[in-house]
Amino acid sequence: MDISTFQAYAYFFFTAFMVVVLYAYIYHLYSSQWKGKRDYEKYGDIALHDEITDQPIEHVSQNDDKK
Amino acid sequence: MENRPLEYDYTVAKMFMLTTVLLGIVGMLVGVILAWEMAFPAVNTIAGSGLAEYTNFSRLRPLHTDAVIFGFTLSGIWATWYYVGQRVLKVSMAESKFLMFLGKLHFALYLLVVVAVVGSLLMGITTSKEYAEFEWPIDIAVVLVWVIWGMSIFGLIGIRREKSLYISIWYYIATFLGIAMLYLFNNMEIPTYFASGGIGSWYHSVSMYSGTNDALVQWWYGHNAVAFGFTVPIVAMIYYFLPKESGQAVYSYKLSLLAFWGLMFVYLWAGGHHLLFSTVPDWMQTMGSVFSVVLILPSWGSAINMLLTMKGEWQQVASSPLIKFMILASTFYMFSTLEGPIQAIKSVNALAHFTDWIVGHVHDGVLGWVAFMIMAALFHMAPRVFKREIYSKSLMNTQFWIQTLGVVLYFTSMWIAGITQGMMWRAHDEFGNLAYSFIDTVAVLHPYFTIRAVGGTLYLVGMFLFAFNMYKTMTSSRRVEESELQNASPMGA
Numbered sequence: 001m002d003i004s005t006f007q008a009y010a011y012f013f014f015t016a017f018m019v020v021v022l023y024a025y026i027y028h029l030y031s032s033q034w035k036g037k038r039d040y041e042k043y044g045d046i047a048l049h050d051e052i053t054d055q056p057i058e059h060v061s062q063n064d065d066k067k
Numbered sequence: 068m069e070n071r072p073l074e075y076d077y078t079v080a081k082m083f084m085l086t087t088v089l090l091g092i093v094g095m096l097v098g099v100i101l102a103w104e105m106a107f108p109a110v111n112t113i114a115g116s117g118l119a120e121y122t123n124f125s126r127l128r129p130l131h132t133d134a135v136i137f138g139f140t141l142s143g144i145w146a147t148w149y150y151v152g153q154r155v156l157k158v159s160m161a162e163s164k165f166l167m168f169l170g171k172l173h174f175a176l177y178l179l180v181v182v183a184v185v186g187s188l189l190m191g192i193t194t195s196k197e198y199a200e201f202e203w204p205i206d207i208a209v210v211l212v213w214v215i216w217g218m219s220i221f222g223l224i225g226i227r228r229e230k231s232l233y234i235s236i237w238y239y240i241a242t243f244l245g246i247a248m249l250y251l252f253n254n255m256e257i258p259t260y261f262a263s264g265g266i267g268s269w270y271h272s273v274s275m276y277s278g279t280n281d282a283l284v285q286w287w288y289g290h291n292a293v294a295f296g297f298t299v300p301i302v303a304m305i306y307y308f309l310p311k312e313s314g315q316a317v318y319s320y321k322l323s324l325l326a327f328w329g330l331m332f333v334y335l336w337a338g339g340h341h342l343l344f345s346t347v348p349d350w351m352q353t354m355g356s357v358f359s360v361v362l363i364l365p366s367w368g369s370a371i372n373m374l375l376t377m378k379g380e381w382q383q384v385a386s387s388p389l390i391k392f393m394i395l396a397s398t399f400y401m402f403s404t405l406e407g408p409i410q411a412i413k414s415v416n417a418l419a420h421f422t423d424w425i426v427g428h429v430h431d432g433v434l435g436w437v438a439f440m441i442m443a444a445l446f447h448m449a450p451r452v453f454k455r456e457i458y459s460k461s462l463m464n465t466q467f468w469i470q471t472l473g474v475v476l477y478f479t480s481m482w483i484a485g486i487t488q489g490m491m492w493r494a495h496d497e498f499g500n501l502a503y504s505f506i507d508t509v510a511v512l513h514p515y516f517t518i519r520a521v522g523g524t525l526y527l528v529g530m531f532l533f534a535f536n537m538y539k540t541m542t543s544s545r546r547v548e549e550s551e552l553q554n555a556s557p558m559g560a
Contacts (some may be wrong), residue, residue, distance in 0.1 A: 018332075021235050022325075022329075025325065025328065026321075026325060027128045027158075029321040029324065029325065030321070035320075040104065040320045040321050040324065041316075041319070041321070042320075043233060043234070043320050044214070044310065044316035044317040044320045045316055046155050046229060046231065046233040047155060047233060047235070047306070047307050047310045047311050047316070047317070048310060048311065048314065048316055050154040050155055051154075052073055052074065052157055052158075052159060052313070053072070054077055056157050056228050056229040056230065057228060057229060057230075057231060058229065058230035058231050059228065059229075060228055060230045063219055065483065
């Protein structure tokens with residue numbers, strides 16, 4: 001296989017791979033929400049409730065109690 | 068002291084707000100002088116022929132671009148970082164003496180760099196690389212400033228209360244990492260005095276790259292300086308300030324994440340479009356074109372997300388000049404991220420390259436998107452950092468319309484000038500002889516250069532109104548209570 005043929009195959013598979021990664025990420029974002037693992041939309045509230053006295057949307061020590 | 072409730076500390080943010088306004092005026096004033104010089108060359112010697120060295124186009128041009136990029140925009144990025152960073156991480160700078168010290172050191176060193184840059188550029192000391200004109204001693208100082216900012220970012224993140232990093236923080240981090248990488252690689256240079264054993268000036272250097280390689284690295288840097296200086300951190304701002312000012316959470320947080328990764332992946336490959344029809348490999352030119360077109364998607368992903376954030380609240384655009392600034396900024400973002408890819412298509416570029424259309428593109432992006440967003444951010448911050456309402460709403464409205472008119476005059480004149488120029492350069496008779504000489508094009512373009520100078524002058528007038536409004540807000544506006552600062556910023560008539 002000469003170098004240009006190799007480049008063409010590599011180009012095609014890399015493009016296909018990136019498309020798969022992109023759609024997998026979109027699927028991940030939505031499926032996390034359906035499965036109740038994580039609701040990404042709640043993070044939008046971080047900007048709205050940003051007084052220092054406001055409760056954090058997720059407290060930094062919430063999952064790190066053992067630390 | 069012990070009983071005082073914890074508050075955000077905006078000391079460093081205020082310092083950078085000041086340089087944003089001052090360096091904005093300097094950068095734009097120099098730009099306006101340059102625009103008049105283009106239209107009327109006699110302006111080159113306006114201060115007399117003895118001082119022509121300091122007032123001619125070529126001496127002032129890098130001062131204009133660098134003052135706007137590294138003065139106005141960077142100060143704006145840092146002013147907003149030291150404001151937004153604390154708020155979305157829910158941690159005060161006052162909680163860490165070390166971070167406060169770093170913030171002040173950051174500002175102090177930055178001021179020194181600004182003085183060194185202005186001085187050296189006025190003296191004509193440059194590396195002659197566009198947007199990377201600073202000589203090696205200044206480059207080292209720039210790296211130091213950048214490292215301090217990085218420590219400040221990650222230091223603040225390290226002591227945060229909010230576990231998740233809001234999308235704006237992602238964009239600020241990307242700005243930090245992106246520029247760090249670009250600046251280091253493009254400014255690899257050898258001090259000639261030391262390398263040659265004492266020949267020439269101690270501060271001069273030559274690039275470690277040469278010829279086509281130098282051009283490639285330079286435009287990988289140049290284009291991505293636009294990406295990580297004029298796009299990424301400004302997106303960081305709008306993702307915070309538009310939702311906060313309008314009281315509406317970002318329309319789709321998921322889309323903001325997707326657009327982020329899209330932008331990060333695609334932008335870095337698009338720089339090749341600056342070198343179309345040059346000596347770089349053909350495949351690289353094609354890649355530059357293709358990635359530029361793909362870049363529309365993540366750019367519009369963010370911009371549409373911002374417009375949809377206003378869903379059901381469009382009356383705010385009419386009632387609040389602050390929202391007006393941000394919506395126009397977002398619209399100009401969409402507009403210039405469509406225009407750029409069109410210019411990067413090879414057949415279009417064959418006409419557009421080296422013409423004023425490119426200059427028009429840069430300015431509708433920077434004046435319409437970057438500067439509008441930075442000014443909107445400062446307007447939103449002012450009542451919160453000074454505890455006073457914005458001095459005058461009507462002055463804001465006046466500024467908005469004057470500057471909008473200025474931008475429109477700027478880019479429309481440059482469109483016509485650029486396309487006319489491109490058409491005249493390529494026109495030929497049936498024997499292949501060029502139909503026009505260079506000076507023919509200059510004569511035709513003169514009216515458009517004048518319109519551009521008028522547009523730029525209007526924008527500068529708006530900048531003075533902005534500075535005045537900010538000054539009055541800081542010094543003599545009505546004091547406001549914390550309860551008035553929830554969403555929409557309080558404004559005097």
